């Protein structure tokens with residue numbers, strides 16, 4: 584499950600590893616999480632509020648007291664958070680957390696938090712191995728907190744041993760895994776999800792065709808994510824080099840738009856969620872030559888006729904299905920995508936623009952915007968697997984109302 588839209592409260596204490604928090608914040612923000620940073624007064628010796636607030640796009644607090652008689656509400660921040668991460672967690676902060684010594688904003692916020700708490704300790708090897716630290720880690724675990732153990736390697740002191748704060752990507756992964764285990768594990772159990780993927784090839788003669796550059800990656804990522812969430816998945820793919828060995832995915836390979844249409848409607852009645860990510864050719868040659876067309880003349884005219892519009896037909900025949908379309912636009916993107924949502928009777932449309940670097944057909948990454956009739960959400964550039972998780976999170980949120 585992605586951390587998109589999740590509220591992440593990061594508390595920084597005064598260790599040398601505080602410099603890594605910039606990367607941690609950046610990773611979460613890139614994944615569309617909302618990040619609020621607080622810090623201990625000592626942490627201000629190591630990193631600046633300015634850099635942390637610039638990256639997190641929110642003010643950073645280290646003090647209870649604001650200007651002109653105001654105060655920074657630890658209670659509000661604690662209740663706002665979906666998760667709290669203390670990183671780096673010094674020996675001192677850990678000891679205070681486990682003994683209720685509430686003399687700064689970080690500890691007061693921590694003690695008010697009802698959300699899951701992740702602790703990434705960082706200290707020199709002897710401090711990390713000290714019986715008091717070991718005991719405090721055990722107590723924190725008994726409180727139900729998640730400890731992200733320090734790693735072994737060269738420490739700031741020059742010594743080598745266990746004490747380095749876990750890398751930011753390890754911390755992000757731990758939080759993502761938590762959300763996955765909490766909500767999405769079987770969130771689509773009992774649902775049938777039909778996904779179209781890849782290009783279609785429209786034959787000109789026995790050896791030539793009209794096609795496009797769609798790789799099918801987005802559709803296959805969606806199928807695997809839906810399967811992870813317990814759905815029964817029917818994946819109808821045009822010619823693509825993508826494969827899957829997921830037993831939960833029923834893969835049907837087709838070639839042309841007409842074949843894709845027929846295959847979709849073999850299953851459509853029993854589908855709960857339809858996601859049309861295939862790049863279907865709009866036109867096909869009127870006649871398919873029986874033999875290979877010879878290179879006789881200087882020019883060749885092929886008459887094209889309109890293909891059936893699979894998504895529009897799915898929209899027209901919609902009874903109970905939640906229908907998601909894709910739009911790949913090069914101009915007037917939002918307007919065209921919203922128009923398609925209406926015209927084709929969709930519930931949701933995913934827009935990617937060829938103007939965005941890294942987005943679209945052949946890349947492993949994609950940058951999307953999602954529209955429903957009432958909502959719009961913009962996402963950062965991410966791997967197609969992460970985009971698939973974002974899309975299904977959004978679908979699930981719509982289905983829950």
Ligand SMILES: Cc1cc2nc3c(=O)[nH]c(=O)nc-3n(C[C@H](O)[C@H](O)[C@H](O)COP(=O)(O)O)c2cc1C
Pocket residue numbers: 595596597598599600623624625626672673674675676677705706707710
């Ligand atoms: C250069 C320097 C680096 C330090 N690095 C760490 C560290 O990695 N881990 C730790 O537990 N304490 C470290 N300390 C000690 C803490 O800064 C000190 O215990 C402080 O009181 C922690 O306050 P806080 O937990 O409220 O942030 C370091 C101190 C200095 C001067």
